[in-house]
Amino acid sequence: MSDTSAGRPPAEPPPAAPGEADAPRPLSFWDGRGELVIGLIMLALAGVLLAGTLGMDVIGEGGPLGPQGAGWFVAVLAAATGALLTASSLRRSPERRRAAAAAERTNWRAVGLVMLGIAAFSALIDTVGWLVMATLMFATVATGLGNRNLLRNLTVGFVMAAVVQIVFSGMLGLNLPSGVLGGL
Amino acid sequence: MEQLTHLVGGFGAVLTPMNLVWIVVGAFLGTAVGVMPGLGSAMAVALLLPMTFTLDPLAALILFSGVYFGGLFGDSTAGILMNTPGNSTAIATTFEGHTMARTGRAPQALATSAIGAFVGGLLATVLVVFFAPAMADLATEFGPGEYFALALFAFVAISSIVSDSPLKGVAALTIGLGLALVGTDQSTGTARFTFGVPALFDGVSIVVITVAVLAVGEVLHTAGRVGHRGAHEIVPSAGRPWLSGRDLRAALPAWLRGAGIGIPFGIIPAGGAEVPTFLAYSAERQLDRRRRRPMFGKGAIQGVAAPEAAGNATAGSAMGALLSLGLPTSATAAVLLAAFQQYGMQPGPLLFERNGEIVWALLAGLLLATVALLIINLPFAPLWAKLLLLPQSYLYAGITVFACLGVYATGASRTDLAIMCVLGALAFAMRRTGVPLAPVLIAVILGPLAEYSLRDAMANSGNDPLTLVGSPITLSLYALLLLGIAWAVRQRLRPTVPDRPAGDAEGVAGETDASGPRGA
Numbered sequence: 001m002s003d004t005s006a007g008r009p010p011a012e013p014p015p016a017a018p019g020e021a022d023a024p025r026p027l028s029f030w031d032g033r034g035e036l037v038i039g040l041i042m043l044a045l046a047g048v049l050l051a052g053t054l055g056m057d058v059i060g061e062g063g064p065l066g067p068q069g070a071g072w073f074v075a076v077l078a079a080a081t082g083a084l085l086t087a088s089s090l091r092r093s094p095e096r097r098r099a100a101a102a103a104e105r106t107n108w109r110a111v112g113l114v115m116l117g118i119a120a121f122s123a124l125i126d127t128v129g130w131l132v133m134a135t136l137m138f139a140t141v142a143t144g145l146g147n148r149n150l151l152r153n154l155t156v157g158f159v160m161a162a163v164v165q166i167v168f169s170g171m172l173g174l175n176l177p178s179g180v181l182g183g184l
Numbered sequence: 185m186e187q188l189t190h191l192v193g194g195f196g197a198v199l200t201p202m203n204l205v206w207i208v209v210g211a212f213l214g215t216a217v218g219v220m221p222g223l224g225s226a227m228a229v230a231l232l233l234p235m236t237f238t239l240d241p242l243a244a245l246i247l248f249s250g251v252y253f254g255g256l257f258g259d260s261t262a263g264i265l266m267n268t269p270g271n272s273t274a275i276a277t278t279f280e281g282h283t284m285a286r287t288g289r290a291p292q293a294l295a296t297s298a299i300g301a302f303v304g305g306l307l308a309t310v311l312v313v314f315f316a317p318a319m320a321d322l323a324t325e326f327g328p329g330e331y332f333a334l335a336l337f338a339f340v341a342i343s344s345i346v347s348d349s350p351l352k353g354v355a356a357l358t359i360g361l362g363l364a365l366v367g368t369d370q371s372t373g374t375a376r377f378t379f380g381v382p383a384l385f386d387g388v389s390i391v392v393i394t395v396a397v398l399a400v401g402e403v404l405h406t407a408g409r410v411g412h413r414g415a416h417e418i419v420p421s422a423g424r425p426w427l428s429g430r431d432l433r434a435a436l437p438a439w440l441r442g443a444g445i446g447i448p449f450g451i452i453p454a455g456g457a458e459v460p461t462f463l464a465y466s467a468e469r470q471l472d473r474r475r476r477r478p479m480f481g482k483g484a485i486q487g488v489a490a491p492e493a494a495g496n497a498t499a500g501s502a503m504g505a506l507l508s509l510g511l512p513t514s515a516t517a518a519v520l521l522a523a524f525q526q527y528g529m530q531p532g533p534l535l536f537e538r539n540g541e542i543v544w545a546l547l548a549g550l551l552l553a554t555v556a557l558l559i560i561n562l563p564f565a566p567l568w569a570k571l572l573l574l575p576q577s578y579l580y581a582g583i584t585v586f587a588c589l590g591v592y593a594t595g596a597s598r599t600d601l602a603i604m605c606v607l608g609a610l611a612f613a614m615r616r617t618g619v620p621l622a623p624v625l626i627a628v629i630l631g632p633l634a635e636y637s638l639r640d641a642m643a644n645s646g647n648d649p650l651t652l653v654g655s656p657i658t659l660s661l662y663a664l665l666l667l668g669i670a671w672a673v674r675q676r677l678r679p680t681v682p683d684r685p686a687g688d689a690e691g692v693a694g695e696t697d698a699s700g701p702r703g704a
Contacts, residue, residue, distance in 0.1 A: 034617035035352075041610065042355055045362055052377040060372045064647050067369040067376055070635045074361045081355040088351070106616060110407035114584070115609065118400065121588050122601035137588065138581045141403065146410045147577035156578060160585060173238070174593050 032097025035089040042082030049075035113144030129179020134161035187313055194544030198552065203243060207549055210247040211556040214254015218270050219262050219568045220579070222406055225255030226515040226625075230394035231583070233523055234590035241527040242542050246549035248523055249503065250557075252516050253305050253550070256457060256495045257557045258568060260297040264488070265290060265419050265569045273457040273495045276465035280480065280487025282419075287483050290421035294565035296435050296485050299427075300492030302558040303439040308447050308500025309550045312507070316536070316547075319508040323533035328640035329652050333661040334511060335634035338453035340665055343623045345672040352619040359610070360627025363388050370636060383599035390522040391594045393628055396604040397621055398515070399587040401611025403580045408616060421566040431485055438468055438486035442493030449494075449513075450501025453626060456514030457495040464494035496554075503550065506531050507543055510633075518625040 030036070053071035092100070117140030121133045138157025139150065147153055168174040198207075213232075217223040229248045236244040256273060263269035263278035264285050277297055284293035326334070343353030366377045367387025378384040427435065442464040449460040468486040472478050480487055502513045503520075510532030512518035524531045529539050536543055561568070591604045611621060638652075645651035653659055 034613075035619075037613050038352070038355055038617050038619055041613070042358065045359065049362060049365075049377070052379070056374060056376060058372065059374045065639050065642060067372050067374040069639070070361075070365055070631075071376065074358060074365060077354065077358045078362065081351060081358055084351055085355060106408040107410045108408075110410040111404055111612065114404055114407040115605070118584060118588065118608065119605050122598060122605050125588075125592060125601065126598060134585050134588070138585050141407075141581040141584045142577040144407050144410075145577035145580055147575065153577075153581070157581065157585075160582060164585065164589060168235075168589070168593070175596065176589075176592075177596075 027094060027097055027101065032092060032100035033089045034100070035085050039082050039085030039087075039089060042078045042085060044082075046075050046079035046082055049078060110144045110146065114141050117141050117144065125179075126177055127179055129181050130165055130176035131158075131161050131181055132179060134164065187317060190317075190540070190544045191313055191548055193541070194546070194548035197242070197541055197545035198246065198548045203246060203545075203549065204552070206239075206243045206247045207250050207553050207556055208560075210250020211254045211257075211553055211560055213247075214251035215258035215557065215561060215568055216254075216571055217251070218255040218258025219571050220574070221262060221268050221270050221572075222402055223583075224271050224398075224516070225252045226394075226519050227398040227402060227583075228255065229516060229519045229523065230391070230398045231586050231590055233394070233519065233526065234391050234593045235586075236523075237526075237593070241529065242545050242549075244527070245520075245523065245542070245546050246553065248520055249546065249550050250553040252503075252520065253301075253496060253499055253553055254557055255516070256305075256492075256499050257298060257301045257561045259495075260301075260488070260492055261294065261561075261565045261568050262572055264293045264297065265421060265566070266572065268572075273461055274491075275458075276461040276491035277488050277495075279465070280484045283481065284483035284485070284488065285419040285421070289483060290419055290566075291425040292427055292431055292485065293483075293488050294421060295425035295427055295562060296431070296488045297492040298425075298558060298561040298565060300435070300439050300442060300489045301496040301561070302554055304443040304446055304493035304495065304497035305500050305554040305557075306551070307440075307443045308450060308497040309503070309547065309554065311447060312500060312504035313547055316504045316508040319504070320533045320536045323509050326533065326657065327655075328637040328644065329654060330657045330661070331637040332634055332641055332652060333658040333665075334509065335630045335637065337661050337665050338511060338513075338626055338630055339623075339634070341453040341668060342626050343620075345668045348620075349618070350672075352617075353623050356614065356619050356621065356623035357627045360624035361631045363393060363607075363624070364628045364631030365635075370632070371639060381599065383595075383597055388603055389594050389600060390525070390628060392591050392600045392603050393607060394519050394522060394625060395587045395590050396607035397611040397624055398519075399583055400604060400608025401615055401621070403584050403587070404608060404612035405615040406576070406580055408612070421569070425562060425565070434485045435489040438489035439493040441467065442490030443497040445490070446494030446497030447501045450498045450503075451505040451509075451511070451513060453511065453513045456502075456516065456622065457498040460494040460498050461491035464490035500550070503547075507535055507546075508533065510535075512626060512629055515622040515625050518622075518629045521629055 049071055053068050053075060056068055056071070058067055117137040120140075121137040125133050135154060135157040138160060139153040142153040142157070143150060165176055169176050213228060214225055217225060217228040228251050232244075232248065232251070236247065239247070255271065259270035259274035260277040260281060261270065263274040264281035267278060267282045269275045269278045281293045281297060284290065339357055343357040344350035364387075366384055368374070368378075368385050369376050375385060445464045445467060446457065446460045449457070465487060468484070468490045469480050472480045472484055472486065479485075498514075499516075502517045505511045505513050506517045506521060510521070510530065512521045521531055524535075529535060529542070587604070588601065591600050594600060614621060614624075641651050642649075645654075653662060
């Protein structure tokens with residue numbers, strides 16, 4: 001955050017309490033049922049743990065619990081919490097769902113942009129290189145967070161990526177890939 | 185007074201120009217992340233972890249501890265001046281603090297909070313200096329059975345007793361335990377849940393998990409709220425931060441009471457300083473009601489003094505629990521434990537013997553850090569509030585860059601980056617649905633300890649399960665656990681809802697109930 005111009009007005013208002021007035025609208029299936037996601041993730045986790053425990057290639061004799069004991073335990077725990085969370089989110093009354101939905105409104109476009117930036121960085125860092133990918137990621141995240149000045153986002157991102165490259169590659173000996181810029 | 189000799193030696197080791205620089209840097213960074221809503225000391229330490237590989241262990245650890253304490257110094261500044269607490273640990277301070285600010289007593293509120301944080305941190309650290317070695321001695325008696333009980337106690341406390349929804353707490357705990365299982369089994373060499381991916385044989389790196397859960401998850405969470413916020417204005421803080429004699433007479437007992445409430449909470453895995461700050465706040469309000477002229481609601485100085493002292497006292501004794509028992513009691517302590525492990529040290533009873541010089545230097549560094557924090561916070565709190573004018577988009581974009589840099593730096597592996605993406609998205613889903621994050625970290629750190637202690641205990645006793653309750657220490661830990669559960673059940677069954685408004689300032693310290701706006 002080396003060079004955020006101090007005089008610049010904040011691109012977005014500072015955080016405040018959620019829950020602005022919103023007109024009542026019909027509930028979609030997911031409204032007020034956010035826990036369903038966690039419930040399903042827990043059930044999936046239980047499945048993965050179960051498969052991994054059953055398919056484990058146990059080496060040697062590890063006592064009665066062995067390497068698999070903890071796997072069984074966590075799998076059961078995951079299945080139980082997953083089932084309970086799923087059930088409780090499906091059984092919730094419409095009023096409570098409406099109240100919960102108002103509190104958990106999400107700007108999916110912003111989340112998507114940020115996630116895209118991070119995923120692209122992770123996938124392409126080795127081939128494209130630090131300088132380009134870090135700049136792009138910075139600009140994507142800043143844009144996602146509501147800063148519409150794309151050129152400035154790219155510039156700030158580039159300066160930050162360059163400073164990091166100089167400090168960490170040059171001074172701390174951390175090897176950051178140069179990627180496509182390596183041949184220049 | 186063997187401890188004093190050790191401590192003097194510690195001061196000797198820590199008083200080098202470079203170490204002093206690290207103390208000051210830690211104090212500045214900690215205050216900064218404390219001031220800014222959404223950023224917390226746990227995230228800051230997690231982001232610093234991969235970048236301090238090249239520092240010597242003492243320098244890194246005093247830097248981290250400075251950040252830990254600093255986060256609790258800075259968090260109240262934004263709460264007092266803007267009614268947006270920088271962290272969940274400052275919500276309790278905000279009620280009376282912001283009222284004081286609006287009635288023109290902002291400098292006094294800021295000074296009360298800074299001195300309170302100082303008093304709490306100092307008292308707790310001094311207690312740690314005197315009692316941690318004794319606690320470590322006691323803990324050398326610990327066998328696998330005791331460690332299993334301790335880990336179990338931490339799991340239940342963090343996931344169920346203090347969390348808003350035990351079910352969500354246990355879900356978070358389970359995710360952490362599952363992550364901790366990945367990798368090669370230490371006692372048999374069996375590959376567990378690696379699914380043939382060689383990069384997973386060493387397990388999922390703790391740095392990757394903490395950075396993904398705390399930093400990436402937080403950035404996504406903030407993105408999800410873009411456009412759903414209202415503006416807050418800063419109350420100007422004019423005048424000198426001097427407390428009058430009357431203020432001091434009111435604040436001093438409150439500081440001490442707050443510290444007294446906070447200190448025991450540091451050794452209970454209750455997810456950090458949030459619970460004790462609220463307890464200190466309600467205790468002061470109860471006392472206030474009996475006074476002739478109740479001040480609560482009109483800007484009572486006690487309502488600022490006690491929670492702040494409680495918060496930092498918790499951090500101080502949490503360091504004691506971490507150093508002497510190896511027990512992390514908050515998300516930041518869990519990340520600090522990972523930092524110790526990164527340098528090949530295992531916090532716990534043997535730390536004082538094996539790495540005595542570093543521990544005593546660290547404790548001396550903590551005392552210096554509290555003084556440094558008081559100096560940079562007492563007169564300059566209104567300046568720190570200016571940090572809130574930083575464009576948030578650049579702040580979070582910068583955090584993202586550092587998060588990815590940190591994960592890449594740990595192993596230059598795209599598998600790590602992929603895991604970071606998945607866990608970041610998971611942490612986002614958890615934040616949106618009010619699932620606490622601290623149990624994940626505690627489970628990842630203590631999961632292996634629990635598992636191998638249990639297996640060792642079983643192996644040592646010829647598979648006799650009674651060995652788990654075979655010593656006074658384990659028995660008292662389980663008794664304490666049952667008491668805690670009983671207390672939690674009673675709290676939940678009680679119809680009255682305690683006034684604990686929560687909002688979007690929830691940090692990582694195991695809370696996140698998405699209820700309505702906090703009282704303005």
